Amino acid sequence: MKLDSYWLDTAPPGLPASEGPVEGRYDVAVIGGGFTGLSAALAFGRRGASVAVLDAGRMGGGASGRNGGQCNTGVAQDYAALRAQLGVERAQDCYRAYAAAVDTVERLIREEGIDCDYRASGKLKLAAKPHHLEHLERTAELIYREVDQDIEIIGRDRIRSEVDSESFFGGLLQRHGGQMHMGRFAVGLAKAGARRGARLYEHAAVTSIAKEGGAYRVESARGTLRAQQVLIATGPSRHGPFAWYRRRLAPVGSFIIVTEPLPEETLARLLPQRRSYTTSRLMHNYFRVTPDSRLLFGGRARFTASEQPSDAKSCRILRGNLAQLFPGLALARIDYCWGGLVDITADRLPRAGEHDGVWYSMGYSGHGTQMATHMGQAMADVMSGNAQANPWRNFAWPAIPGHTGKPWFLPLVGAYYQLKDVFY
Numbered sequence: 001m002k003l004d005s006y007w008l009d010t011a012p013p014g015l016p017a018s019e020g021p022v023e024g025r026y027d028v029a030v031i032g033g034g035f036t037g038l039s040a041a042l043a044f045g046r047r048g049a050s051v052a053v054l055d056a057g058r059m060g061g062g063a064s065g066r067n068g069g070q071c072n073t074g075v076a077q078d079y080a081a082l083r084a085q086l087g088v089e090r091a092q093d094c095y096r097a098y099a100a101a102v103d104t105v106e107r108l109i110r111e112e113g114i115d116c117d118y119r120a121s122g123k124l125k126l127a128a129k130p131h132h133l134e135h136l137e138r139t140a141e142l143i144y145r146e147v148d149q150d151i152e153i154i155g156r157d158r159i160r161s162e163v164d165s166e167s168f169f170g171g172l173l174q175r176h177g178g179q180m181h182m183g184r185f186a187v188g189l190a191k192a193g194a195r196r197g198a199r200l201y202e203h204a205a206v207t208s209i210a211k212e213g214g215a216y217r218v219e220s221a222r223g224t225l226r227a228q229q230v231l232i233a234t235g236p237s238r239h240g241p242f243a244w245y246r247r248r249l250a251p252v253g254s255f256i257i258v259t260e261p262l263p264e265e266t267l268a269r270l271l272p273q274r275r276s277y278t279t280s281r282l283m284h285n286y287f288r289v290t291p292d293s294r295l296l297f298g299g300r301a302r303f304t305a306s307e308q309p310s311d312a313k314s315c316r317i318l319r320g321n322l323a324q325l326f327p328g329l330a331l332a333r334i335d336y337c338w339g340g341l342v343d344i345t346a347d348r349l350p351r352a353g354e355h356d357g358v359w360y361s362m363g364y365s366g367h368g369t370q371m372a373t374h375m376g377q378a379m380a381d382v383m384s385g386n387a388q389a390n391p392w393r394n395f396a397w398p399a400i401p402g403h404t405g406k407p408w409f410l411p412l413v414g415a416y417y418q419l420k421d422v423f424y
């Protein structure tokens with residue numbers, strides 16, 4: 001078993017990383033080479049701006065290359081809860097922003113000819129308890145009436161034709177959305193940006209950003225550059241000059257295992273539609289079939305950071321969950337196991353804007369493959385003067401109370417979620 005991301009391990013070679021020291025002057029410096037940063041670099045490149053992307057590791061090596069492979073519409077939190085919190089109009093705007101984000105991914109794939117096995121699969125949220133289905137039915141009614149008619153409740157009588165498991169009582173199907181090979185998508189985005197002149201510096205951790213004259217001086221492990229504008233696209237970075245952001249994000253580990261390739265007849269029986277799936281528990285699982293017929297199975301197995309020993313422990317828990325949902329796969333070989341950090345905000349909505357003269361976009365709360373890509377495009381617009389392009393412009397972003405930068409509270413949240421899953 002490889003303790004590595006399947007997406008990164010099977011990504012195509014040929015990422016056009018820049019050699020030599022980081023130096024020179026640019027219109028824009030982008031810190032972080034995930035989907036936010038790579039998409040922004042492409043957008044700036046298309047506008048004819050000079051842009052450098054600096055990443056502490058490899059391009060796409062953060063959450064963008066370590067996720068569940070789903071690219072779904074719909075907000076991270078429950079639509080009914082969001083509506084109660086924000087009112088109908090703002091909840092609709094949030095929902096529509098995610099639908100637009102899926103469209104952005106599909107458009108970029110088309111326009112840039114990115115070969116990433118994109119499938120418009122839709123997402124099926126599976127009710128793990130009978131009253132979870134009742135809740136999904138109520139939410140579906142609101143979504144259908146207010147914002148998206150391309151959804152359907154799959155009742156108990158039909159759920160086995162979607163997912164052949166005894167564990168589910170029905171589900172909510174949202175058809176708009178898809179799945180893709182995240183490593184291929186990252187390399188495709190990077191190549192498209194490089195074709196427009198973007199410089200991509202790997203292993204160039206940024207250590208300081210300071211105003212100097214009319215520009216910014218950005219220091220990194222590979223040298224120093226100057227830029228007129230800076231976009232921070234680091235997600236929940238645990239290093240570098242990002243203390244202000246750290247106090248606003250909870251970096252929660254999420255973990256994934258991938259089986260050996262499974263026989264086609266097994267998959268045709270278990271998951272005939274090959275959608276993206278997620279379960280309704282708070283400590284939920286998510287899964288999908290990979291392009292080479294493996295089952296990718298993930299979840300928030302434990303509330304802890306992702307590091308290799310912790311990943312291996314979490315993966316043992318996931319293996320148990322997989323066997324519970326699909327007993328026929330209990331003996332399937334596990335070929336990959338890894339973890340990553342999800343950048344969760346207090347209300348699970350993204351944040352993007354300007355702080356101290358520097359721009360940022362992050363906090364996608366586990367729903368970021370589409371939104372990060374979308375926000376990279378949007379931030380190029382916003383930073384060129386079109387504030388309206390930012391769907392998250394009117395959201396305040398106070399620090400999480402009691403959060404000093406180290407997420408001491410995560411084990412407590414984990415224990416609370418586990419308890420709530422038992423009783424709710």
Ligand SMILES: Cc1cc2nc3c(=O)[nH]c(=O)nc-3n(C[C@H](O)[C@H](O)[C@H](O)COP(=O)(O)OP(=O)(O)OC[C@H]3O[C@@H](n4cnc5c(N)ncnc54)[C@H](O)[C@@H]3O)c2cc1C
Pocket residue numbers: 031032033034035036037054055056057058059060061062063064065066067068069070071072204205206207233234235236237238239240241254255256298339340341342361362364365366367368369370372
């Ligand atoms: C296990 C897991 C499963 C997920 N599943 C899904 C899913 O199925 N669907 C979905 O929509 N979303 C999912 N997500 C969330 C999604 O992957 C992210 O929201 C999205 O990829 C964020 O992209 P990003 O560019 O903002 O950040 P990242 O991809 O994390 O990129 C940030 C980059 O910044 C770099 N960086 C950090 N600090 C510095 C520094 N000081 N200097 C330079 N560079 C720095 C990092 O090296 C990293 O490459 C998942 C996330 C995880 C972890």
